[in-house]
Amino acid sequence: MKKSSFEGFISRYNLGGEVESVKVVSSDEGMSVRFISDDKTLLGVVESEDKSFPNGEFGIYTTSQLKGLLGVLDGNVDVNANTTTLVFSDAKTSVNYVLAELSVIPAVPELKQLPNFNSTITLDEAFVATFIKSKGALSDSDTFTFTCNNNKGEVILGYSKINSNRISINVDCTCDGDVQPISFSAKYLKEILNANRNAKSSSMKISSQGLASVSFEHEGYKSNYYLVEVK
Secondary structure (H helix, E strand, O other): OOOHHHHHHHHHHHHOOOOOOOOEEEEEEEEEEOOOOOOOOHHHHHHOOOOOOOOOOEEOOOOHHHHHHHHHOOEEEEEEEEEOEEEEEEEEEEEEEEEEHHHHHOOOOOOOOOOOOOOEEEEEEHHHHHHHHHHHHHHOOEEEEEEEEEEEEEEEHHHHHOOOOOEEEEEEEEOOOOEEEEEEEEHHHHHHHHHHHOOEEEEEEEEEOOEEEEEEEEEEEEEEEEEEOOO
């Protein structure tokens, strides 16, 4: 398999190191992973059409260590697996990654019934670039806040009911009525946007019941993320 294909899969769930422990499921249809952040405010599903990974369920406990091992290999690798180990090899070098017991991987709850999403924000290239720069400028801002009045929406970093350092981004959105300020994790959205930067223009759907959803498709990958409101 191409190492870059597996690394692309990893980057979409690892999100810059925010998600470390996952169960990778591989079949003749491709690979998938469902994951949840340590603080339980981010859930996601990533799928890859790459069919060259061994079939099975694999417990990855420390993704950062796996990424480091892959870094020593050339662009094309063979992948083999047994009950305890994944073995990646190129023409000259092989690396072993010891698998974790599936029982130690965080359980990811099923999202059986999604709420009604009453707002949709366009995530075009301009918004993505501005949001990432804004999070860098206000690195201590843990959340972004969405609000909409008269169908004019804003995404605000540093939002507060009192005077504060903040950045307000006007967004292209559609809203079912006015939306009171609702906040989600800024660091997770930044990493989601970074990991999917080459994807086609997408949108983020927001429910006033406390959930945001964003999906991407790009070159054999499908990524779906759900952000839980931060109060």
